[in-house]
Amino acid sequence: MISEILINSALDVSMLTLNSNDLILKNKDEKFGQYLFKTKKEIMPNDSLEINFEFEYQITPINGHQSFNAIVDNGSLRISNYFPSIGYQLDHEISDEIERKKRAMAALPALDSVHAPIENPYNYQFINLNVLVSTSADQSAICVGELTDHYSINHRNYFHYRAENIPFRFAVSSAKYAIQKSNYGDVSIEIFHDPKHHQNISHLIKSIQKTLAYCENNFGKYPYQTVRFAEISSFTRGFAATAYPATIYINEKQFHLNLTGGEGQDVINELAGHELSHQWWGNALLKPVYRQGSGVLTETLAQYTQLMLYKNEYGEAKMLEMVEVYREMYESSKAFSGEEALYSADPDNANVINKGLVKMYELYLLIGEAKINAALRALLEASVSVEAGDYAGFVG
Amino acid sequence: MILLASTGFYLSENYTKNSNEEELNWAQNYEANYGHFKTISQPTITDVETTIDLYPERNAYHVKEVYFVE
Numbered sequence: 480m481i482s483e484i485l486i487n488s489a490l491d492v493s494m495l496t497l498n499s500n501d502l503i504l505k506n507k508d509e510k511f512g513q514y515l516f517k518t519k520k521e522i523m524p525n526d527s528l529e530i531n532f533e534f535e536y537q538i539t540p541i542n543g544h545q546s547f548n549a550i551v552d553n554g555s556l557r558i559s560n561y562f563p564s565i566g567y568q569l570d571h572e573i574s575d576e577i578e579r580k581k582r583a584m585a586a587l588p589a590l591d592s593v594h595a596p597i598e599n600p601y602n603y604q605f606i607n608l609n610v611l612v613s614t615s616a617d618q619s620a621i622c623v624g625e626l627t628d629h630y631s632i633n634h635r636n637y638f639h640y641r642a643e644n645i646p647f648r649f650a651v652s653s654a655k656y657a658i659q660k661s662n663y664g665d666v667s668i669e670i671f672h673d674p675k676h677h678q679n680i681s682h683l684i685k686s687i688q689k690t691l692a693y694c695e696n697n698f699g700k701y702p703y704q705t706v707r708f709a710e711i712s713s714f715t716r717g718f719a720a721t722a723y724p725a726t727i728y729i730n731e732k733q734f735h736l737n738l739t740g741g742e743g744q745d746v747i748n749e750l751a752g753h754e755l756s757h758q759w760w761g762n763a764l765l766k767p768v769y770r771q772g773s774g775v776l777t778e779t780l781a782q783y784t785q786l787m788l789y790k791n792e793y794g795e796a797k798m799l800e801m802v803e804v805y806r807e808m809y810e811s812s813k814a815f816s817g818e819e820a821l822y823s824a825d826p827d828n829a830n831v832i833n834k835g836l837v838k839m840y841e842l843y844l845l846i847g848e849a850k851i852n853a854a855l856r857a858l859l860e861a862s863v864s865v866e867a868g869d870y871a872g873f874v875g
Numbered sequence: 876m877i878l879l880a881s882t883g884f885y886l887s888e889n890y891t892k893n894s895n896e897e898e899l900n901w902a903q904n905y906e907a908n909y910g911h912f913k914t915i916s917q918p919t920i921t922d923v924e925t926t927i928d929l930y931p932e933r934n935a936y937h938v939k940e941v942y943f944v945e
Contacts, residue, residue: 484944485912511905522918527945535937558927558936565944566917567909573902582903607922614929622927635928647920653929 481522487568488512488534489561496533497563532563556711556728559649591770593823603766608642614653621656621671621709623649623723645724645763652711652728659684663691666701671709676734679747683708686751686788693752693788697852698759699859706755710734720750722757729754744801748792749785756784765862774826779835780855786836787848802840809833918944 484502488494490512497504502516522528572587573579579586612620616634624642631637642649656671661684668687670680687706695701703725711728720729733750759765761777782805790798812829821838824830842851925940 481916481918483915484917485909485915508908511901511908513909522945525945527921527943528918530942530944531940532942533937533939535935537933537935562923562925562938562940563942565920565942566915567912568905569913571902571905573899573906578899582899584903584906602919604919606920609922609924611926612929613926615931618929618931620927620929647923651927651929653931 482518484516484518485566486514486516486530487564487566488514489563492534492536492561494532494534494563496531499528499530501528502530534563536561556652557648557650559647562647564647590825591768593770593772595770597768601768604647605644605763605766606647608640608645608649610640610649610651611637612640612651612653613637617655618653619656619658619671620651620653621707621726621728622651623726625704625725642724646766648723650721650723650726650728652709654710654712656709661688663688663706665704666691667705669705669707671707672734673710673731676710676731679734683747683751686748687755689792690752690755690784690788693791694756694759694784698856699764701758702763703758719746720754722754722762724758724762727754744804745789745793748789749801752785752788753781756781759859760784765859769826771823771825772821774824774828774831775821775835776858777826778831779821779839782832782836783839783843783851786840786843798840802837805833805836809837920944 483505486497488497494512494514497514499516501519501522503519504514505517506515507513508515518528573582573584574587576586608624610622610624612622613635614620616631616636619636620638622638622640624640624645626638627641628639629637654671654673657674657677659670659672659677659680661668661670668684670683672680687708691701691706705725707726709726709728710731712731719733720727729750733746757777760780761767765776765780767773767776786798786801789801809830812833816828819825819828819830819834821830821834824834839851920942922943923940924943925938928937930936
């Protein structure tokens with residue numbers, strides 16, 4: 480039963496309207512962006528109510544920066560971070576232990592152990608998303624899921640996207656995109672890019688096709704009709720690429736790379752393998768409960784997929800080079816933070832990436848690709864049935 | 876590696892509204908004022924219906940939306 484609802488608005492946005500026929504505003508706290516509502520009647524399980532919002536955001540221009548994208552991304556491009564959220568926001572807390580001690584704050588509770596019980600049924604808090612994005616007449620807007628419609632009215636371009644059963648995590652980009660299309664079977668492949676950055680597009684498309692073929696043959700059907708890669712400005716720092724349902728945003732720097740110069744790695748192949756495999760490992764298909772070890776089911780498995788794709792493309796010797804790169808990172812981080820078992824690793828620790836790839840390689844030597852892939856396919860099938868409510872004590 | 880690089884990188888580079896100390900004070904006070912909501916049952920969002928109007932030429936956007944919660 481619920482009688483009070485706390486709504487959290489990002490401080491950077493201006494909330495213009497926030498109302499609901501079922502709620503009465505009890506307190507508004509602008510300093511913390513908190514709106515506390517009382518329900519008109521107690522909400523029972525399975526009661527549904529509507530909350531309406533209207534808000535706007537204005538980015539302060541940053542001197543000297545000319546991004547080709549003119550993305551309205553407030554840097555993170557993850558627009559869902561700026562959408563209101565409900566309840567207490569754990570990610571507002573100070574997580575640095577030394578800082579907490581300095582301020583005489585109690586230590587944060589430890590991350591749930593890998594053995595901690597899981598509610599049955601577990602609420603994954605997945606959403607159905609229905610988005611109409613509009614942008615200026617010379618631009619296209621990219622969101623997540625399937626594009627169901629697009630049109631122009633009054634010098635504005637409109638794009639209607641829908642996605643079902645996805646985590647509350649979505650993004651938009653907008654740019655003067657050129658588009659290159661291809662397909663893998665009945666899956667449509669679309670690359671949205673700066674017209675000047677065409678050098679690596681056909682290689683990217685081939686890498687996407689190979690990744691789809693590998694993942695579908697070994698793990699299960701790709702869950703969408705479209706694979707969309709959209710280039711975003713290097714203005715958005717902090718990542719090379721990031722995966723959302725059906726859409727992967729890729730930093731423009733990756734489009735500039737000269738892949739034919741010398742004996743460098745094939746970053747496009749790595750990136751397509753890793754990011755696209757997150758459609759199996761970490762989005763709607765396999766969404767582990769955040770706790771110790773959960774990063775193994777997303778990052779480590781994406782690293783494994785990337786490694787196998789690299790091996791299939793360039794052979795065992797090049798695969799070993801990749802293993803050595805990650806082994807070095809793993810060894811050097813071990814010197815700082817000590818050894819950490821992978822199965823109970825902090826999901827935010829780079830171990831799940833670096834050590835993860837090394838250990839998956841060792842497992843590959845021990846039991847081989849076919850057995851690993853059969854186990855991963857079984858894991859996915861079990862996970863999908865768990866999410867459908869058929870929880871049978873499966874922890875992964 | 877990407878899911879890890881989620882939040883905060885823009886803030887750390889470009890966000891000048893508050894000093895680090897002010898942000899930490901804010902976070903501490905948020906926890907003190909609202910921490911009790913950790914244990915109060917809250918509804919979850921099941922459906923998001925939204926229009927997002929992007930205005931790239933002036934780095935702005937406008938959002939209207941409905942959350943269905945239960």
